[in-house]
Amino acid sequence: MGAGQLGLMLAHAGTRLGLKCRFLSPDVEAPAGRIAELVVADYENDAALAHFAEGLDVATYEFESIPLRSVRTVSETVIMRPPVGALETAQDRVAEKECFAKLGIPIPAFVPVGSMRDVRSAREHVGFPAMLKTRSLGYDGKGQSVIRNDDDIARAWVALNGAPAIVESLVRFARELSLISVRSIDGETAFYPLVENHHSDGILRFSLAPAPGSPGALQTQAEGFAHRLLDELQYVGVMAIEFFEMDGSLLANEMAPRVHNSGHWSIEGADTSQFENHLRAVAGMKLGSTEMSGAVGMVNVIGREPDLGRLREMADVHVHMYGKTPAPRRKLGHITVTADDMDGVRSRVAQVRLALSA
Ligand code: AMP
Numbered sequence: 001m002g003a004g005q006l007g008l009m010l011a012h013a014g015t016r017l018g019l020k021c022r023f024l025s026p027d028v029e030a031p032a033g034r035i036a037e038l039v040v041a042d043y044e045n046d047a048a049l050a051h052f053a054e055g056l057d058v059a060t061y062e063f064e065s066i067p068l069r070s071v072r073t074v075s076e077t078v079i080m081r082p083p084v085g086a087l088e089t090a091q092d093r094v095a096e097k098e099c100f101a102k103l104g105i106p107i108p109a110f111v112p113v114g115s116m117r118d119v120r121s122a123r124e125h126v127g128f129p130a131m132l133k134t135r136s137l138g139y140d141g142k143g144q145s146v147i148r149n150d151d152d153i154a155r156a157w158v159a160l161n162g163a164p165a166i167v168e169s170l171v172r173f174a175r176e177l178s179l180i181s182v183r184s185i186d187g188e189t190a191f192y193p194l195v196e197n198h199h200s201d202g203i204l205r206f207s208l209a210p211a212p213g214s215p216g217a218l219q220t221q222a223e224g225f226a227h228r229l230l231d232e233l234q235y236v237g238v239m240a241i242e243f244f245e246m247d248g249s250l251l252a253n254e255m256a257p258r259v260h261n262s263g264h265w266s267i268e269g270a271d272t273s274q275f276e277n278h279l280r281a282v283a284g285m286k287l288g289s290t291e292m293s294g295a296v297g298m299v300n301v302i303g304r305e306p307d308l309g310r311l312r313e314m315a316d317v318h319v320h321m322y323g324k325t326p327a328p329r330r331k332l333g334h335i336t337v338t339a340d341d342m343d344g345v346r347s348r349v350a351q352v353r354l355a356l357s358a
Contacts, residue, residue: 001043001060001066001074002025002061003023003032003038003062005331006062006063007036007062008032008034010062011023013276016276017283017285022052022056023038024038024052026042026043027040031322043070046073049074053077058283059074059078060080060282061257064091065091068087068091071084082235085233085234087257089233091136091137093166094166103225106252108126108171108251109126109168110169111166112135112164113132113165113167114165116153116157119132119153119165119167126168128149129146129148130169130170131145131170132145132156133165135164136164142202146170171246174246175197175211175245176197176198176243176245177196177197177211177222177244177245178207178242179191179226180238180239180240180259180262180263181227181239182281184287185236188286189226189230190287190289191226192292193219194210195208195211196212203300203329204261206299206300208342208345208349209292210292221250226239226241233257238274238278239257241254242254258278261334264320266292267320267336268336269292270292271289272289277290294341295340296337297337298335299353299356300331301331301333301334302330303330303332304326306333306355307355307358310355310358311335311352314352316338317335317337318336318337318338337349
């Protein structure tokens with residue numbers, strides 16, 4: 001369910017596993033439709049959901065903001081992996097944070113808010129500066145703003161247009177990391193190396209894998225948190241957890257119950273890509289190795305078409321374009337660079353970013 005670039009890359013992995021994939025999206029131009037069967041219909045259209053589900057062995061979702069009811073409807077006739085409950089938890093920041101807290105996974109201080117007065121009094125609970133975020137449907141920095149003082153409160157609250165929200169303390173993190181993990185139907189788990197992520201304006205710009213200078217203890221801590229979450233949710237498939245690193249330990253920001261932008265490097269960089277491992281898990285196969293050798297960087301192509309000719313001439317540079325119409329802040333593709341070590345990756349990432357900004 002969903003047929004964006006994540007669907008496109010799942011379809012590529014499906015081809016290599018000999019699986020036949022069908023996608024559902026309201027967008028007739030959805031990227032996965034370029035290479036796989038696409039049912040074009042609104043997610044709320046029950047007849048289309050039944051048509052989509054007809055004859056499937058297993059269903060999954062690649063789009064987090066998909067209406068929960070639609071996923072539940074399909075799950076009544078087809079095995080749904082990851083389970084609907086994982087999506088339900090991830091769709092509501094309060095449920096997600098309560099789940100983290102219950103499992104002893106550290107999170108920034110937060111408080112749910114439903115009025116401007118609540119936002120004002122949030123100051124006592126979480127301190128300012130803080131971030132106001134919608135409880136649901138927020139991605140790539142949408143539905144978020146920083147509040148530093150009383151003047152910011154009214155502006156930020158009005159921008160949300162009455163949507164239920166949370167106020168969360170602004171974390172002065174050293175860096176952002178993510179962990180891509182996968183759990184099979186037998187409960188077997190595998191983890192990719194932690195990835196270092198660089199955002200601006202709430203959008204992921206580039207990632208480095210493995211996260212440079214990360215002690216084994218950090219990886220162990222992240223895997224421990226992921227393990228608890230995967231088991232709690234009886235999860236099957238790939239899950240990403242985004243972390244803030246502060247003073248050598250991790251605070252969880254959010255989870256994504258799907259393949260994730262910060263795992264795209266695994267197509268070239270790991271023995272088995274996150275896309276193949278997701279399909280292996282949901283289709284009940286044995287997981288593939290998540291080992292990597294050397295170092296990898298991934299740079300997102302955002303907003304406008306790049307000079308592909310220039311990128312293709314560069315050594316160890318792999319171009320992935322999703323066939324989407326350019327629009328501001330839209331992810332149109334990504335570029336993966338590989339090298340023997342992180343110094344090599346850093347210089348290639350810098351060259352690619354320069355080429356993209358030209
Ligand atoms: P999110 O949609 O929660 O993943 O937020 C998008 C990006 O905004 C994150 O990757 C961070 O760069 C930034 N961000 C989100 N929450 C916080 C926070 N509590 N403190 C500092 N930065 C944040």
